[in-house]
């Protein structure tokens with residue numbers, strides 16, 4: 001068996017503040033295999049971004065991080081800045097929802113990609129500029145020879161997103177972390193950018209952690225999925241397990257909440273009742289319990305572990321996996 | 334035949350672009366540029382399109398929150414665009430609007446009860462009666478009566494949207510324009526609000542203009558759907574007709590771009606990828622505005638703007654080469670011998 005590229009174990013993140021501590025990530029464990037696309041889904045505030053920022057060492061000092069994240073044999077949690085800088089932008093690259101968090105408005109797109117390349121490679125300026133142009137071509141920027149010399153504000157939103165992807169791919173990272181890479185884009189531009197991500201990932205063979213709340217994007221891109229709720233993984237499995245053999249009430253709730261584009265008759269949506277949890281005051285027992293239609297007495301006790309479903313890689317944090325599976329099989333979706 | 338509750342005829346809303354020291358007009362944004370549509374009683378008309386295509390401007394122009402440049406709006410046979418100030422105040426009771434960001438539209442210094450009751454007081458209802466009505470409405474939108482004493486910042490996004498809906502209902506309107514009412518909400522909360530809208534529509538016999546960019550949500554909630562591109566309606570049809578047999582190449586491309594939350598469907602899908610970005614509504618392309626991105630554009634499309642024509646009963650499209658029944662955009666592209674920028678679904 002191949003070893004995971006990234007192995008996260010018992011990762012927790014707590015923010016200290018005057019109104020009390022807020023634990024945004026609670027004992028997360030997951031692996032990313034080489035070349036695989038792992039989607040991380042969950043609603044706003046479930047800890048998706050904080051998890052990836054913790055792994056990259058990009059959280060503010062107010063954050064207390066514990067646990068382990070082994071990347072290619074190296075421990076990332078607690079690593080010093082010098083080590084992290086060597087890894088960031090080289091072996092692990094990130095793309096964000098807002099490309100301007102990665103692009104500097106006062107430098108040309110080309111010079112920023114060139115800098116990213118020469119920082120980690122012994123390459124002549126001329127070769128680096130050629131490579132930058134090639135990369136822009138790879139991500140589908142028309143007329144890259146001319147556009148490599150333009151500034152970010154001279155690009156459209158979709159083009160900036162592509163330029164950021166080009167920069168992220170510059171050093172052929174082993175792992176790409178993409179945090180809502182297409183959320184801000186129009187649907188026809190989103191389709192173009194998703195295609196670019198697919199292609200860039202196929203060309204370089206990079207593994208990817210794709211953070212999104214769009215289950216459509218997940219269905220079109222991911223190999224595996226982590227469903228997050230209240231700072232923990234609630235269900236984890238291959239994409240078909242998650243969509244067709246759903247084993248967690250929260251995932252089932254998410255799937256019931258979204259209308260399907262191709263549905264001829266619109267059955268009433270089945271939303272999740274109630275509101276997302278307050279992380280400062282999680283309920284006793286299972287944090288999803290107050291919104292869960294399957295909850296029973298046992299759910300008030302201790303929080304369930306992430307348990308294997310059918311003994312495979314498919315896992316669910318729930319005492320009522322069987323009942324959920326039954327409900328899933330009975331539903332039309 | 335029933336009389337439509339709302340008729341919009343060749344509506345145009347143009348914004349001047351002013352620049353320089355003397356704020357001289359240097360151009361014009363054709364935000365809404367010749368929209369014609371109607372809404373029947375108890376019907377939901379969905380309006381979809383990408384950012385900047387003029388959806389919000391259309392919604393606000395219908396209520397004259399933005400004064401249209403040309404064209405007419407008619408409510409139950411009466412001219413809205415021709416109404417004087419007093420009459421307009423009366424008409425606004427009948428036609429309400431709900432915004433995407435309820436927070437920006439709720440006065441932060443007023444308790445929720447007063448926010449919802451404000452229109453009642455403007456229209457002269459006494460306090461006791463107003464309070465009773467607000468209490469009942471809070472219940473209708475799934476909140477508790479004592480929530481009325483709290484302030485907007487104490488509520489989550491979904492709750493604020495419920496407050497916005499309660500306020501829209503307070504004057505007992507017949508038509509509500511919903512401008513991206515669920516776009517800012519998490520999916521589980523989005524579904525709650527969609528269900529709430531469907532319930533109040535049935536209960537109060539409301540008509541909706543539902544503006545959104547999420548095509549799945551629009552199909553779910555609408556009876557008919559209008560697709561906008563650069564200030565114009567390019568296609569309008571019954572929702573199943575529009576989604577299953579789109580006639581306009583823009584609609585086809587838009588639908589094919591939407592990711593579907595079904596891995597098997599995604600594996601089989603072929604996507605038509607539109608090239609390029611949206612042109613600016615300040616400087617729209619000549620002829621058919623879609624021709625710069627259209628995979629089947631021909632010479633005539635560059636010069637001649639197509640009219641919105643009825644391609645089959647109740648199905649309207651503004652295209653010189655609409656996709657016929659039994660045909661598809663992909664076939665049309667192939668017949669033209671063009672390079673199909675088709676994307677096979679994911680590899681496995």
Ligand SMILES: Nc1ncnc2c1ncn2[C@@H]1O[C@H](COP(=O)(O)OP(=O)(O)OP(=O)(O)O)[C@@H](O)[C@H]1O
Nearest residue numbers: 015024043044045046047048049050051060213279
């Ligand atoms: N720097 C910070 N200081 C304090 N709290 C923070 C900080 N960053 C994030 N949080 C909190 O941690 C929780 C998780 O945030 P996170 O950004 O990971 O959510 P998310 O799942 O990415 O949500 P979204 O879908 O909205 O991006 C939230 O409650 C958030 O308010």
Ligand SMILES: Nc1ncnc2c1ncn2[C@@H]1O[C@H](COP(=O)(O)OP(=O)(O)OP(=O)(O)O)[C@@H](O)[C@H]1O
Nearest residue numbers: 348362364383384385386387388389390391546614
């Ligand atoms: N007050 C204004 N002055 C000048 N231009 C405006 C004004 N309001 C809107 N516009 C322009 O008119 C066009 C249509 O804008 P509108 O807000 O109606 O689009 P939309 O379809 O609602 O977009 P979105 O999906 O982003 O909400 C855009 O190009 C916009 O920049």
Ligand SMILES: [Mg+2]
Nearest residue numbers: 048049050179
């Ligand atoms: Mg986030």
Ligand SMILES: [Mg+2]
Nearest residue numbers: 388389390513
């Ligand atoms: Mg708008």
